[in-house]
Amino acid sequence: MSRKKIVAATGCPTGIAHTFMAAEALKIAAEQLGVDIKVETHGQVGIENALTDQDIMEADGVIVAADKDVHTDRFHGKPLVEVPVSKGIRTPAELIQSILNGDAPIHQVKGRAAVTENTSASAPSPTQQKTSNKWIHTIYKHLMNGVSHMLPFVVGGGVLIALSFLFGIYSADPQHETYHPFAAYLKSIGGLGFSLMVPILAAFIADSIARRPGMVVGFIGGLLANDGGAGFLGGIIAGFAAGYIILLLQFMLQKLPASLDGLKSIFIYPVIGIFLIGAVMTPLLVPITGLNNSLMDFLSSVQSTNPLLLGLIVGAMCGFDMGGPFNKAAYVTGTALLAEGNLYFMAGVSAACITPPLIIAIAxxxxxxHFTPQERNAGAINYILGATHITEGAIPFAAKNPVVVLPIIMFGSAISAILTYLFGVQVPAPHGGFLVLPVVTGAFQWVLSILIGSMIGAILYGLYRKKIDKAAV
Structure with a gap:
């Protein structure tokens, strides 16, 4: 009997850790189940181990474990299981088994006939029954696709701007006595990269919804939001509006002759789409700008008036799912505040994200x-992961007993965030970990805050493992 063959695609918003952890987990589970698998990864460097048309055609099913767009249209007619990337890490065997059992629904793309049939498609599967969860995940996936493409602009631009401050706070101002031409160059180039944050966010949210025609309209919507002062929130609204405007146009124009498909893509969609996004966004700019400013002002005020509460919330969110939706909500908020010139909020978020792997490493x-040789080896790697802001290294340890370990990690992360806010640390980049220390204001206090939170969490976690060992004797 020939071995079953499955293809998979994994991807997370940052494209650094979750993407490859899910891919590795799927490969290990497939080997244990006697299944051949090829996994395509959508990391920050792009697509690796890309699936060919032949791979897809020969596959008995498809697994998509991703929180960003991985081009699922190509899997039309195939049994497909689509889940968040975290499930690819936690339950890979279950995902593969759903393909083997024939429980996966056939993936259908509107306007195309199915190339294969599967008797399980007629019966509602667990995935089909959870339509509400799938809808939420779809929205989250579109949003994170925008965030994923936006991050390099924020990181690159933010760090260059921060480097200009090393020459002096006013070193980019030609009228100031500390003016330095190279500092002015750094700030100018970095500012240009940073200014593209909102348009890129909107463009790739729309691209995830409606492909290239959506991206064009989304970019214009993002520019309108950015220039109108609607900021990050306006960019999100513009991206979703642009994507669904294009889907609406595609639906309205679907009966036009196929010979006009080229004209639709290059002329009709851009012209009508840009006109419509302008008509939608223009009257919304004033209320969205007001809402955006109010939100940013509220977060800034909480940051200064109640750092204990803010640090507790941020730390708990970042430590709860370590790269999942709660973590990303805090992270995206910090990124949005960076665009508004607030460097304090991201300092706490970064500290809370760096702490979990360091808790594991120190413990x-x-x-x-009280740890196996394999766990000690993985713990040593977590020193590197933590230092470079890769939170996901703590996940395998937390997954063994999340009820106990997650609260410990959340507590340690909260302490790191609280101390960071109390010290008034400023971090200008949303990623990089200790690699961005040269541009951190209050670098010593930041590292100290992280180490205190990590040490406290590590002691609690270590004592828990010691207790387990004693109970086992």
Missing amino acids: TTIFRK
Whole structure:
């Protein structure tokens, strides 16, 4: 009997850790189940191990474990399981088994005939029954596709702007005595990269919804939001509006002759789409700008008046799912505030994201005898992951007993965030971990805050593992 063959695609918003952890988990589970698998990864460097048309045609089913757009239209007619990337890490065997059992629904793209049939398609599967959850995940996936493409602009631009400050706070001002031409160059180029944040966000939200025609309209909507002062919130609204405007146009024009398809893509969609996004966004700019400013002012005020509460919330969110929706909600908020010139909020978010892997690393070092050799090796790697702001290294440890371990991680992350806010640390980049220390204002206090939170979490986690060992004797 020939082995079953499955293809998969994984992707997370940052494209650094979750993407490859899910891919590795699927490969290990497939080997254990006697299944051949090829996994395509959508990381920050682009698509790797790309699936060919032949791969897809020969596959018995498809697994998509992603929180961003991975071009699922190409899987039309195939049994497909689509889940968040975190499920690819936690339950890979279950996902593969759903393909083997024939429980996966046939993926259908509107306007195309199915190339294969599957008797399970007629019966409602668990995935089909959870339509509400799938709808929420779809919205989240579109949003994170925008965030994923936006991040390099924010990181690159933000760090260059921060580097200009090393020459002096006013070193980019030609009228100031500390003016330095190179500092002015850094700030100018960095500012240009940073200014594209909102348009890129909107463009790739729309691209996830309606492909290239959506991207064009989304970019214009993002520019309108950015120039009108609607900021990050306006960019999100513009991206979704642009994507669904194009879907509406496609529906209205679907009966036009196929010979006009080229004209629709290059002329009709851009012209009508840009006109419509302008008509939608122009009257919304004033209320969205007001709402955006109010939200930013509220967060800034909480940051200064109640850093304990803010740090507790941010730390708990970042430590709860370590790269999942709660973590990303705090992270995206910090990125939005960076665009508004608030460098304090992101400092706490970054500290809370760096802490979980350091908790694991320190615990496996101090309480060595209570961890297996494999866990100690993984713990050592977490020093590197934590130092570079890759939170996901703590996930395998938390997954063994999340009821106990997650609260410990959340507590340690909250302490790191609270201390960061109390010290008034400023971090100008949303990623990079300790690599961006040269441009951090209050770098020593930031590292100290993170180490205190990590040490407290590590001691609690180590004592828990010691207790388990004693109970097992």
